Amino acid sequence: MSSTTKWVLAGLLGLPLLCCGSGGLMCLGIRSELPYAEAISRVENHAGVVRLLGAPISASSFFSGSFNLMNKDGQANMTINLSGSRQDGRLEVKAVRTDDVWGFSRLRVVADNGEAVDVGGYSRH
Secondary structure (H helix, E strand, O other): OOOHHHHHHHHHHHEEEEEEHHHHHHHHHHHHOOOOOHHHHHHHHHHHHHHHHHHOEEEEEEEEEEEEEEEEOOEEEEEEEEEEEEEEEEEEEEEEEEOOEEEEEEEEEEEEEOOOOEEEOEEEE
8 A cells, every 4th residue: 555545544534533523622611611510410419300310310421402602691501411220311401601600590300201300490609
């Protein structure tokens, strides 16, 4: 195999890996700006959620949704997949950031069987 062919193959294989890796790092960077960690910490040991999904509860590293961040203010609407020992579910998050502090207007866990637990309404931390 010629050296040119090796470089072409390396480029064809390496470019997608580089792009995916960069996208993953960007996603993790954005996640740190969002209320992801706070939302997860509130549901992991919530008695109603533990009864519904079963302990231990773990969250997916990735989420779907939308967000708008501007300086110290912002909004986030996120859905995060959860896994429990009994069943899986999803965490629905609606949050608003004012002066760099996130407040939740919705933290709700919906199990795969359709049952739901409202973890809490608005609070600022």
